[in-house]
Amino acid sequence: MRFLQRFCIILFLIFILISSIAPGIVSAQDERRVLVLEISDSITPVTDDIIADAIAFAENEDYEALVITLNTPGGGLDETLNIIEQIGVTDVPVIGYVYPEGTQAWSAGTLILISTDIAAMAPFTVIGSAQPVTVTTGGSEPVNDSKVINAIVTRTTESAKKHGRNQTAAAEFITENLNLDAETALEYDVIEYVSPSVEDLLVQVDGEEIKGRVLETEGATIVYYDTPLRLAFMNIISNPIVSSLLLLLGIYAVILGISNPGFGAELFGIVAIALGLIGTGFDVNIGAVFLILVGIGLIVLELQAPGIGIFGIAGLVCIIAGSVLLAPTDFPRNYTPADFQRTILVSVVAPTILVGLFLLFALYKVVEVRKRKPQFGELLGETATVIRPIEPGSEGYVLHRGEYWKARSGVSIEKGDKVTIMEKDDTVLIVEPVKEEKAESAEE
Structure with a gap:
């Protein structure tokens, strides 16, 4: 037991x-x-x-x-x-x-x-x-x-x-x-x-x-x-194509921001350049950057002193050449087959041409705007039609070239009368009735 x-x-x-x-x-x-x-x-x-x-x-x-x-x-x-x-x-x-x-x-x-x-x-x-x-x-x-x-x-x-x-x-x-x-x-x-x-x-x-x-x-x-x-x-920005494009876009943005301050393009450019440098490990061809900067300078010179376009063409050539040198295709920095290296070049150079042309167009528009006569200056002395009566001390409305403007005057003006624009106070036009002689001559 x-x-x-x-x-x-x-x-x-x-x-x-x-x-x-x-x-x-x-x-x-x-x-x-x-x-x-x-x-x-x-x-x-x-x-x-x-x-x-x-x-x-x-x-x-x-x-x-x-x-x-x-x-x-x-x-x-x-x-x-x-x-x-x-x-x-x-x-x-x-x-x-x-x-x-x-x-x-x-x-x-x-x-x-x-x-x-x-x-x-x-x-x-x-x-x-x-x-x-x-x-x-x-x-x-x-x-x-x-x-x-x-x-x-x-x-x-x-x-x-x-x-x-x-x-x-x-x-x-x-x-x-x-x-x-x-x-x-x-x-x-x-x-x-x-x-x-x-x-x-x-x-x-x-x-x-x-x-x-x-x-x-x-x-x-x-x-x-x-x-x-x-x-x-880091893996995204270290891609050879991405890092090269960040550097190029950053340079363009800085130049555009300097040419037309106030929109924050230069700030974006600085950030893009910093990310591009980090992505490449700071291994950047200084000669390539110099060529790109020279190209930008030549484009700006072409816009400031327009001629037959020789400076603009030379600028784009410098930008493209700099882009080719900037792309990381040299050995041993990039140890890849030739076909992939050519893909990198196309991926960098093609956007460079497009961005360069856009920059040329943008700078041209900036210069055009700066040289244009202020629009409100063209209003002075022109004739408008009253569409809402104007009384002293109160505002009415006038029609000028298809646009409606607020208007005021020191005298009473009836609807349909013609007025002359004397000056502009912010968004309000100061007007006076059209003188009789001008009105008669307009009727004739």
Whole structure:
């Protein structure tokens, strides 16, 4: 009997122990999370900050892995190297994933993908075109400086070697502008997985041993990284096209505000210039800004001393040339394929021409208004018709050139009589009856 009692007590204690441990096990399984960060634009200094913040978040919250989805034309080389370094030093497994279908990760995006712990692509995506180029007036030219090329090739092949990937293909992305689709990249051992979705990718990588830990990603909760407001705003203005346009619009607004003060254009211009400078990281071509300012000066000179238009044309040429130099298309500040660099140029130059023409028109109108004779001066001495009787001490109404005006006079004037406008008191006309001789002559 005592044995039975002891046995029941032991079973009860075991039941309590299992009951207390089991929720913890289930909770631990439920807490498996994967953080997903979307990179869907050019790689800029702000991209560095966003990735650093996402990595720190994944480390602090003990995420299973960080998935970086890549859909980018490329970006700055310095920023790319910083991202590669961040991926290498973190303890969190980083999965690079070119996603969604039909997108690409060119130039800097390819280098980042090769540096991740696990590389994957969605179907119908493309990587490659990592040879540095500069856009010229005759098209585009590859950067052939061996010091630059060898440094990028070595960095990329070392990343490929570290993760057991095809080093030859990694080098040819840069030296030959090699491009690969998802299936070919998998066949050439440039990536490890082809997957149509993040959920499917997490099932495929489950069980992989990365950075000393075995991934348990199948069924894990997917959490999408929410960019802090400050970084989200910085990410917008750091876009090469947006920052360049902010600088140009700011310069135009300041000049327009100085030419026609009182509307706050100069204040808007100062704010736009400040945001543009912040967006570019203060890396601005001083020569480009000088050309734009010279162009504005020539347009103003044309308006002040109008001639055959030579100063105005020269001004617009200077503005366009400055815009071309201001656009961030030079290597290594912008490490992207030539086609995207040309897109940046068109996006900056086309609005520049439109804004320049608008500025020319606006300044012309300002000068025209300033030279125009004041309208109320033209009223003096002209004739109007009384449409409401005027009595001394009270106001009536007169009709002048289709416009109704309040009017007063020192004598009584009947409706339909003609009056002469003598002066103007704010919005009220001071009138006198038309003299008899003038009235008779008008009737004849």
